[in-house]
Amino acid sequence: MEPKTGLVLGYNGVHPFSKVKITDRGSVQELLRTLLDPLEPFFSPLKSRVKCPGATAVRFDQSASEVEGICRPLWGLACLLAGNGEYHGTKWWVQGLKAGTDPESPEYWGYPRDNDQRMVEMCPLGFALAVAPVFWQNLNEKERGNVEAWLGNSVNEKNMPNTNWLWFRVFANLGLKKNGGKFSQGRLDSDIKHLDTFYRGDGWSNDGPEGIHQMDYYSSSFAIHFLQLLYAKLAGDEEPERAKEFKKRAQMAALDLVHYYDNEGRSIPFGRSVGYRFAMVSFWGALAYAGVELPAPLTWGMVKGIVLRHLRWWQTQPDIWSPSGTLTIGYSYPNMYMAENYNSPGSPYWACLAFICLAVPPEHHFWTSEEELPGDSIPKVKALKHPGHIMSYLGDHCMLLSSGQACSYPMKGTHAKYGAFAYSSAYGYSVPPGLFTLEQYALASQLGLSDDGGEFWKTRRKSEYARLETRDDKPVLVSIWKPFPDVTVKTILVPPEESTPNWHLRIHKIEAGREVMTADGSFAICNERAVDGRYLDPYDADKGEGTYPKIIGNYDLNTPEGWATGKQGAFAVSKGAVGIKALEDSGNEGERNAMLVNADPNSNLVESRTVIPTLQHTVKAGGVAWYVSAIYAKPSGKGIARGSYLDGWEKVPEVPWWAREEKGAQI
Missing domain, CATH: 1.50.10 (Glycosyltransferase)
Incomplete structure (x- = not known):
């Protein structure tokens, strides 16, 4: 017809x-x-x-x-x-x-x-x-x-x-x-x-x-x-x-x-x-x-x-x-x-x-x-026992932290749909359009681990343990998961505080039986300049737009200006701002580094072109790593001035006192 x-x-x-x-x-x-x-x-x-x-x-x-x-x-x-x-x-x-x-x-x-x-x-x-x-x-x-x-x-x-x-x-x-x-x-x-x-x-x-x-x-x-x-x-x-x-x-x-x-x-x-x-x-x-x-x-x-x-x-x-x-x-x-x-x-x-x-x-x-x-x-932060979520109404968007859910049958992108750490009303989750390198895996709000030098990555899909617990009388989500049989990760998700409403924390302890590269991603954000839709340039405060450090493409990954220290972190500003910083004390074998992953197009639900601020590191075989990742998100919206997107970037949350005890605890 x-x-x-x-x-x-x-x-x-x-x-x-x-x-x-x-x-x-x-x-x-x-x-x-x-x-x-x-x-x-x-x-x-x-x-x-x-x-x-x-x-x-x-x-x-x-x-x-x-x-x-x-x-x-x-x-x-x-x-x-x-x-x-x-x-x-x-x-x-x-x-x-x-x-x-x-x-x-x-x-x-x-x-x-x-x-x-x-x-x-x-x-x-x-x-x-x-x-x-x-x-x-x-x-x-x-x-x-x-x-x-x-x-x-x-x-x-x-x-x-x-x-x-x-x-x-x-x-x-x-x-x-x-x-x-x-x-x-x-x-x-x-x-x-x-x-x-x-x-x-x-x-x-x-x-x-x-x-x-x-x-x-x-x-x-x-x-x-x-x-x-x-x-x-x-x-x-x-x-x-x-x-x-x-x-x-x-x-x-x-x-x-x-x-x-x-x-x-x-x-x-x-x-x-x-x-x-x-x-x-x-x-x-x-x-x-x-x-x-x-x-x-x-x-x-x-x-x-x-x-x-x-x-x-x-x-x-x-x-x-x-x-x-x-x-x-x-x-x-x-x-x-x-x-x-x-x-x-x-x-x-x-x-x-x-x-x-x-x-x-x-x-x-x-x-x-x-x-x-x-x-x-309604409460600004609320723990939901049955879905295993902590909800946040802070920071100009609704966000949930999640642990323990998993689809019971094979599903495309199931690790991204259920296993990511955080989901936002402003920044949709990302799914992998391919299975080769970080650009294709698009690890928004996920920790990826690779044992082959960064070609293939494993993330949290199923957890061996996942519970709502309390630390300092406040809710946190604790999960234990194994990306490889001899690699164990304990992750604690900490919701935002009213004093730092645009930040949440992820605390990871990794015990590695083999050498693994790690990549901890923030939310994905639109990778387009407002004036013409071309990819974002290095950050320009006058324009209120851009990235730090510079976005590096799939073919020039070792460009020095594309990397920063984990303490400096990485951020991207377009429709709001997202970013990630490493807050842990030195003690891991080598510091984590910050960079921008230029995600493959059409990986994100909301934006077809995105970039993901990411922290990278390598854990040697037999090593133990302890990470404290602070993830920043301030979306655009009614009444939110473009020049204010990074207002909270320098005021990071304090590492909780109890987190240092977790560092030395057994998984």
């Missing part, structure tokens, strides 16, 4: 999404329509599939990829319709449902097999059936039987991954149940009972059974908490105690999750599937939809502000669109290096979860309240 002529973004094109002035419920409805409109040319003739631009393959079949394309936008459309909104293209999805579930149709979706991607797309379809009568009401008896067979009978007898996926089958059954269709109450009950075994306490659920430690946006906005709240709303009359429990969990989690969103509207990218973009805030709209009473000190003005500021921030990211106006695979720009093997061209439309707020009636406090900032209402 040849796409119809529609939106085409050229050199000066601005997506309609970025033109909407977000102020109220009506403007958010219009924002959603700007997402749905560009899909029209990519519907199949019978409307059962959407083939979004992009020919990239995924681990499942092409038909399932195109089923994603039609079902994922349903999250937004169903919420719009549930809130009495209108969309002129609703008929496309009604027609697509009929053709896709009809075994006699040339565009039949196909029955799912065990662990089939089609099971995921049953979730938005089940939700749409539950909240938007237009779908079921437009089906005749035979068509309803087709939907029952595809959405219920087929999936209830199949194996599913032991993860958040089980919620998708719950909603497939729930959608049929709400319309009087054939469903399995037994399967629905058994799935929810099993999903309860993922609960770990204090509001947090894990994305999997005991032995897996993976608590990311799937635990809150992408699946588990989000779907618990939708279930509480839709099934609460029949199961009031379960609904009460799900709401209670959400109240507890909200007091933790508020720390993941900064005043600029940015969320902290952490973990997998962050290509779902603004779905990161769907939890907050779901609180309102489910009728949750907010726990103090949170207010509906704060919740509304988190959601609307976040949507406005994405309006400032013009590179998230294809030339045809559809969402791309990536984060702030198209990026396959950070993509999971299940990210098809239609996959990013899971972002439509964010529009659950449109199902919230206009008289709800979510819509009638004035937007607020969390401000001084």
Whole structure:
């Protein structure tokens, strides 16, 4: 099918999404329509599939990829319709449902097999059936039987991954149940009972059974908490105690999750599937939809502000669109290096979860309240036991320190998505676009070790030990990990203090059974001059931009002016400033040196060209090294003058007294 002529973004094109002035419920409805409109040319003739631009393959079949394309936008459309909104293209999805579930149709979706991607797309379809009568009401008896067979009978007898996926089958059954269709109450009950075994306490659920430690946006906005709240709303009359429990969990989690969103509207990218973009805030709209009473000190003005500021921030990211106006695979720009093997061209439309707020009636406090900032209402530093995070609201961004999480299966860049030391709302994490030298490994907020002279690098992926502990009555994160069988690293992460809000500390003790090079990286920052986009020059105080020392390229690594002592440190200034200094006393065999790693392009989620201030050293075989790395970060933002980016650079935090005791302790 040849796409119809529609939106085409050229050199000066601005997506309609970025033109909407977000102020109220009506403007958010219009924002959603700007997402749905560009899909029209990519519907199949019978409307059962959407083939979004992009020919990239995924681990499942092409038909399932195109089923994603039609079902994922349903999250937004169903919420719009549930809130009495209108969309002129609703008929496309009604027609697509009929053709896709009809075994006699040339565009039949196909029955799912065990662990089939089609099971995921049953979730938005089940939700749409539950909240938007237009779908079921437009089906005749035979068509309803087709939907029952595809959405219920087929999936209830199949194996599913032991993860958040089980919620998708719950909603497939729930959608049929709400319309009087054939469903399995037994399967629905058994799935929810099993999903309860993922609960770990204090509001947090894990994305999997005991032995897996993976608590990311799937635990809150992408699946588990989000779907618990939708279930509480839709099934609460029949199961009031379960609904009460799900709401209670959400109240507890909200007091933790508020720390993941900064005043600029940015969320902290952490973990997998962050290509779902603004779905990161769907939890907050779901609180309102489910009728949750907010726990103090949170207010509906704060919740509304988190959601609307976040949507406005994405309006400032013009590179998230294809030339045809559809969402791309990536984060702030198209990026396959950070993509999971299940990210098809239609996959990013899971972002439509964010529009659950449109199902919230206009008289709800979510819509009638004035937007607020969390401000001084929440702790500036907070330890979160279950995800193994220490959150910081200091230094003009939200930041988390992390230890202990790891994906349970092979995933591209898993060490960067879960194993890095720090994640920031202002400076996204970096993934390796290749596996040769530091430039390709792009070790932002990671300690890398190499036993071959710097060609291949190992970082923290899994920890043998990872716990929240206290030092001097303050929270720290302690982990022990082995990049090589005979090399042991103990890392202690220390959050910022109010006196030095732009610094956090990493204390490493390395016992090396073989000789290893080490590279400790700060955050990655944009490597572009403001005036013309060329790479940064050496730092110029008058321009408030540049690096110290000089950036050295991949081919002149031994250039003397590209190195400084670890005590002097290295920094880069462009969109704010980041840097790193060595604070340890002498005692290691040789001092650490500071330099700038010119990371390979497209390694970072937020900026396509980045540089990473880094400390390097070599530990001899049989040696022990003790590092205290101070990492600086002061982002750009409203009211932050360019000339102030390095204001805190010379005022480093003191090395804690207890750290010297750690130096001599056994790992």
